Amino acid sequence: MNFLLKRLAFYLVAFVVAATFNFMIPRMMPGDPTDIMLSHADGTIPPEAREALKATFGFIDEPLHIQYGNYLASIFTWDFGTSIKFYPLPVTDVLLMALPWTLLLTGSALAISFSIGTLLGILAAWRRGQGVDMVLSPLALAMQSIPAMVVALTTLYVFAIGNQILPTGYAYDPSLDRGFTVNFIASVATHAILPVLTLSLVFTGGYLVTMRNNMIGQLGEDHVHMAEAKGLSDARVRYAYAARNALLPSVTALALSFGALFGGSLVTEVVFNYPGVGNLLYLGILARDFPLIQGQLLIMTLAMLTANFTVDIAYIFLDPRLRKA
Secondary structure, three states: OHHHHHHHHHHHHHHHHHHHHHHHHHHHOOOOHHHHHOHHHOOOOOHHHHHHHHHHOOOOOOOHHHHHHHHHHHHHHOOOOEOOOOOOOEHHHHHHHHHHHHHHHHHHHHHHHHHHHHHHHHHHHHOOOOHHHHHHHHHHHHHHHOOHHHHHHHHHHHHHHHOOOOOOOOOOOOOOOOOOOHHHHHHHHHHHHHHHHHHHHHHHHHHHHHHHHHHHHHHOOHHHHHHHHOOOOHHHHHHHHHHHHHHHHHHHHHHHHHHHHHHHHHHHHHHOOOOOHHHHHHHHHHOOOHHHHHHHHHHHHHHHHHHHHHHHHHHHHHOHHHHHO
C-alpha cells in the first residue's frame, strides 16, 4: 500500500505539470482562432460581433493566471468548452465520440505487438546464435527503426491501393447503419486491419529486442541452472523460471511505449482518415481549436498516466519483493 500511495502521489504531481504544459502550448501557437474563423468574411464582421464570437468560445482577454484557474476548474468539471471545428458540439462530446475508435486501434495493436514480440523474444533468446535468432534479431531492429508514417503508407499502397484487398480508410462503411449488427461489426473489423497492422509492425520489433535481451540475462542466473539440474522440462524452465523474471523490464517498456503508441496512432489515423482522437488533434491544430486541443491532450495524458499506474499495480503481482518492501 505504501508503494502504491507513493506512486499515486507521483502521478498526481505529473498530471498537474502536464496539465500546465497543456494550458500553455496552445496559447504559444501563432494565430488567433477568431481570425481563422472569420478569414472568409473579408473584414465585413463588425467589432461587436467579433467580440461576441470570442466570448462564445471563451477567448476572453483575461490575465493569464485567471485563465489558468478557470482551466484547472474545467478539468474537475470535465467542461472544456465548445469546439470551434465542430461547433456547436461541446469538446467533451467530440472526444467521447472519437475515443472508442482510438482505444480499439491502440488496444488491439498493443495486445498483438506485445504478445508476438514477447513470445518471439523468448524464442530468439532460448535459441540464441541459431538460425531463428539470426533471422528474428536483425528483422526486429529493422522494424523498430522504420517510422510509422512509412509503414502506414506502404501498407496502404500494397493492400488498399495496389491490390484493393482492404479499404483505404475510415472506420467503417458509411452506407451502413451503426449498431451491433453482423455487417457493421464486420465492416469495423475490416477497416481496422490496416491501421492495427501498421502499429503492430512498428512496435513488435521493440518488444522482441527488449524481451530477448532480458531473457539472455536470466538464462545465466543460478535459479535457471538449478531448474535445469532438477530435470525440469525445457518449456517449464523457459517460461516459469526465465521468462517470468525477464518479463519485468518488458512490462516497464510496455508502460513507456504508451506515449510513442499515441504518437504513432496520430500518424496512422491521419493516413487512414481514422476518426480517433489523433485525427481530432490534427484537425484541431489546423483550425486553431484551442478547447479541442487542450481536451485531447488531457485525454492522452490521463491515458498514459493511468497505464503507467496500472503497470505499477501489475508489478506487485509479478515481483514479490515489492509486497515485502
